[in-house]
Amino acid sequence: MEALSGRVGVKCGRWNPTAEQVKVLTELFRAGLRTPSTEQIQRISTHLSAFGKVESKNVFYWFQNHKARERHHHKKRRRGASSPDSGSGSNEEYGRAASHEAEADLVLQPPESKREARSYSHHHRLMTCYVRDVVEHQEAMWERPTREVETLELFPLKSYDLEPEKLRYVRGGAGEQCREISFFDVAAGRDPPLELRLCSFSL
């Protein structure tokens, strides 16, 4: 059904990323960026600000949510226990097929004169500068797509310090928490029963 939600509600109550912003973020995510540092967040938000209002925290949350959601949606295989979940499937793989309309042109499109006539002006330049800046300052996460403003080829993504082994999910908790545990009774005498390590981070 819903493919992507363009930024329509232009309301300011909550950040509503524009298609361009989402696109950039998605690209970065695909490139392997999972937990941007403060500086990266800053740069990214600065970059995205060319497409509309954005705050650093928005970028932060975006990555947090995206990562969490991807994983959450991905874990659904539980020992072929049938589970005829009466109901419709409604299980969309979130991690693979991009959830959104693949890539579209990143051609800056004028702010659909909805009712919010923002002044989009020299974004192209800004973006370019931004990218270059990032490349210079950071460990070059992506190449310098100095012209992605027109077509934006997927960020080639160079080989940077991407740690495939960064995930860890250690927790044996199985619900059951309505108890009267006192302070660190559990925390202290807890022994990691299992340690699932998800590796294999291909991109």
Added chain:
Amino acid sequence: MEALSGRVGVKCGRWNPTAEQVKVLTELFRAGLRTPSTEQIQRISTHLSAFGKVESKNVFYWFQNHKARERHHHKKRRRGASSPDSGSGSNEEYGRAASHEAEADLVLQPPESKREARSYSHHHRLMTCYVRDVVEHQEAMWERPTREVETLELFPLKSYDLEPEKLRYVRGGAGEQCREISFFDVAAGRDPPLELRLCSFSL
């Protein structure tokens, strides 16, 4: 909207503090309590239990998180101010700010026994008094011993050296909308050596 009753689901999976509990915790935090000792945590949780299920670890984590987040958030000096923008509210740095009510009614309200009908009983009255006292006295309460626990051990805590300069939320409730970039800026943090002591409590 909500206006009150922060918690809703009330499932058992995770502690969902009630408005009253949050209120108390916030007060304590504002009073300068940052890293409660084990006993303090114990006392606090005991008191909070009157408002709903709470474990010591919850209190512990609450302070941990609150402190960490409070610190993490720091108004970053703007630079350039090129985003005039608009706003429309909703922008306080994270932390939990404007989303909540300003004050909860002091009237203890039994947590609509969802299915977690704990023993809420005689505590109600006591806590009601306690809350009112806290609210009325505001932080003055923790300023000095003022008075011992003769009334009803509402929350008689003694403070020794309460740094007059505690914290100053930056999320001013005033304007400040759609600022600019301002994410978590690890600012400097301090460690006001305070020692709030909660003495006596019979509940």
Added chain:
DNA sequence: CTCGTATGAATGAACG
């Protein structure tokens, strides 16, 4: 208008 779904925002719980 109500409901379901997508997702931004918040924060409890832990990990290292």
Added chain:
DNA sequence: CGTTCATTCATACGAG
């Protein structure tokens, strides 16, 4: 302690 994970709450939007 700072940072990250996981869960929950709130909101926007399109369908019915």
